Amino acid sequence: MPEEPHLTQHNPSSLSINLLPSIHAAAIAFKMFGFTQRKTLDIVTVFHKASSPASTRVVNLLKQMSANAQAGATMDQASDTTSQTNARRDPFELNITEEPPTAEQVQTILEYVGKGVISQVVKGAHDQKDALKRFKQNQDNFLRPVTVDWSNGKAIAGDNESEILKLLNEQK
Numbered sequence: 001m002p003e004e005p006h007l008t009q010h011n012p013s014s015l016s017i018n019l020l021p022s023i024h025a026a027a028i029a030f031k032m033f034g035f036t037q038r039k040t041l042d043i044v045t046v047f048h049k050a051s052s053p054a055s056t057r058v059v060n061l062l063k064q065m066s067a068n069a070q071a072g073a074t075m076d077q078a079s080d081t082t083s084q085t086n087a088r089r090d091p092f093e094l095n096i097t098e099e100p101p102t103a104e105q106v107q108t109i110l111e112y113v114g115k116g117v118i119s120q121v122v123k124g125a126h127d128q129k130d131a132l133k134r135f136k137q138n139q140d141n142f143l144r145p146v147t148v149d150w151s152n153g154k155a156i157a158g159d160n161e162s163e164i165l166k167l168l169n170e171q172k
Contacts, residue, residue, distance in 0.1 A: 042092040042151035044168065047101055047144050054159035055145035059096055061161060062147065065168055066094040089169055092149075100139040101146075107132060109148055112155035120157035121146060 046062055049055045069091040101109065110118055110128045118125050123141040125131035134141045147164055148155040154170070156163045 039090070040151075042090065042149060043095065044092050045095040045097060045148045045150065047142065047146045047148070048096050048098050049144040050098060052144060057161075058145040058147060058159050058164065061164060062094055062096075062168075065089065065165075066092060092151075092168070100142055103132060103136060105148075106135050106142065108150075109146060109155045112148065112153055113157055117157055121155075 044062065044066075046055075046059055048059050069089045106122070107128070109121060110131055113121055115127070118128060118131050121143060122131035122134050123143055125134050125141075143157065145159060146155060146157050147167065149167055152167075152170065154167050156167050
């Protein structure tokens with residue numbers, strides 16, 4: 001009669017000790033080949049209207065800021081002393097859309113901009129409830145451009161360049 005296979009119990013501490021050389025080798029490989037855990041990029045959306053000069057200015061400003069942030073992230077900062085004197089924004093994902101936001105996005109944007117600016121986001125609106133009602137009645141009531149930093153919970157209605165720069169240079 002064949003012998004029944006039997007299970008042996010392993011000491012959990014010996015298992016972890018046996019894995020240490022593999023973990024160490026993996027860590028070295030990650031370091032050598034530049035594999036690092038990357039931070040999730042902030043997401044910035046511009047609700048854009050191509051026929052609006054103000055909206056076009058905002059889009060151009062944000063494209064330039066995004067390019068500068070990307071260039072700063074790839075620059076060899078070990079040989080660049082200006083990185084210590086000029087604070088740079090982390091790279092961000094820029095979404096430019098001519099599509100209207102969803103009702104949920106409008107609600108979030110209204111919360112981000114604050115009560116005093118609601119009429120600059122939705123035409124003729126007096127408060128958040130009125131803004132949502134007007135938007136649902138006609139999506140063209142949503143005024144553009146609106147710049148939204150979803151990751152940091154902030155939004156700017158209009159083309160105020162200094163406010164947009166301030167928004168994008170404030171990071172968590």
